[in-house]
Amino acid sequence: MSKDASPLAKAARYGQTFRDRPHPLHPTETAAQLRERFCTPLPKQGLPEGEVLDALIDAAEPGLVGNTDPNFFAWVMGGSDPLGVAADWLTSVWGQNAGIYQTSPAAAIAEEAVEAWLLELLDLPRESSVGLVTGATMAAFTALAAARTEVLARAGHDFEADGLQGAPLVRVFMSDEAHVTNKTALRHLGFGASSIVHLPSDEAGLMDPYYLAKAMERHSGPKIVVAQAGQINSGGFEGFAEICRIAQGHNAWVHVDGAFGLWARAASETRAQTHGVEMADSWSVDGHKWLQIPYDSGFAIVRHADAHRRAMSITANYLNEDPEDGRSPTSYAPGLSRRARGFAAWAILQGLGxxxxxxxxxxxxxxxxxxxxxxxxxxxxxxxxxxxxxxxxxxxxxxxxxxxxxxxxxxxxxxxxxxxxxxxxxxxxxxxxxxxxxxxxxxxxxxxxxxxxxxxxxxx
Ligand SMILES: Cc1ncc(COP(=O)(O)O)c(C=O)c1O
CATH class of the missing domain: 3.90.1150.10 (Aspartate Aminotransferase, domain 1)
Known part of the structure; x- marks a missing residue:
């Protein structure tokens, strides 16, 4: 096969023109019609690569959503920057497994660079560790797993050894308008709806620290607070400095959901709204929203790197890591085999500055x-x-x-x-x-x- 006929060349050519199609914003077919295109009998014998790509494009186009289009205002989603797409394609071409340092030293060190750049850009405590995950939901999952480890340890319970069985009851405090994915993350971590204390919110969906203080006084035992930087509807910010001071009085962990809003710290006009957010213990932020990194990209940032590692680390007798190795990506994110997300993030951050x-x-x-x-x-x-x-x-x-x-x-x-x-x-x-x-x-x-x-x- 000539180089130009390769599936990569074909996909690259298509990538440059697909936005010119007649209906770039809305899907044009129903679920039933899309099923007819996609859900065909699996061929007994494989088809030629070029034919498969044509078939994929034909099947997908009528069901694509135009979030890369400048007239897209529907949800808080990013536009997949072409530089990030190119880096993402390289990631796939290289086929790297960013599990541990040895499975891809380049991927591991790219993550180290991204970690340092993010902490600088967002001006968060430089001792924090960053896990590269699929999005803000998994960032909350990762950070709240570290929170669970830490608040239970402060209460004398070893979560890694004993799990949630017999653990003291952990209460989680958040606005009644906090993003639903924080509750999803908590559910995955073993905290049901009854562990959550919902605080009444104001017209911007934000908690009033007064109610937080009152509610925290009413409950004994380990506590976590989830605060919002960029409320999903109003875009509002909670009073982080006061929230963190109240939480510190209870030896509680403060997690900030800043899926898109945390980026307000990167611009001088918007930064003041995030005042005090650096006092928190952990933060979740997306790469695929404001940074326009291709899906999927999110960052779990945790001030207490040790709790982060305790919650995530995977060790096994065949994962014989060397003390000289660089950081092991899997110590900061769920999963062992994983996409080398650091390459696209590194490219986008370099490209934007x-x-x-x-x-x-x-x-x-x-x-x-x-x-x-x-x-x-x-x-x-x-x-x-x-x-x-x-x-x-x-x-x-x-x-x-x-x-x-x-x-x-x-x-x-x-x-x-x-x-x-x-x-x-x-x-x-x-x-x-x-x-x-x-x-x-x-x-x-x-x-x-x-x-x-x-x-x-x-x-x-
Ligand atoms: C405020 C907020 N938190 C969390 C999330 C979940 O992020 P993701 O969809 O990247 O998992 C979103 C997504 O829209 C969000 O806007």
């Missing part, structure tokens, strides 16, 4: 403010959140349900992708500015489209 990360965060936040101001000028619509980050929540002043018709109209006619959410008892249009290429002009297009669609659906 400190200024590039700051630029993308401040640009998106400025676009969100601009969008909010434009929408506030549309009669009958109102922005419901204080826009400090990249999230814009839009409600209808009268007949709130009409927002759903507005979203449907926009998706069908305006060349944008938007979504609604239920927020504080009413439906809202929930706009997230997060895609790599989104500029002010895209926000203006969206604002014009909202005004035009609203005129139509308001009078229906």
């Amino acid at each position: 400190r200024d590039g990360v700051a630029e993308i965060v401040s640009r998106h936040c400025a676009i969100a403010r601009h969008l909010g101001a434009r929408i506030n000028g549309i009669e009958g619509l109102e922005v419901l959140n204080k826009i400090g980050l990249n999230q814009v929540l839009v409600g209808a002043s009268e007949e709130p349900e009409r927002i759903i018709a507005l979203a449907d109209h926009l998706n069908a006619h305006a060349g944008v992708f938007v979504k609604t959410a239920a927020w504080k008892g009413r439906p809202v249009l929930r706009l997230s500015v997060i895609s790599r290429e989104t500029e002010i002009a895209h926000a203006d297009h969206l604002a014009d489209a909202i005004a035009a669609s609203w005129r139509i659906v308001r009078d229906q």
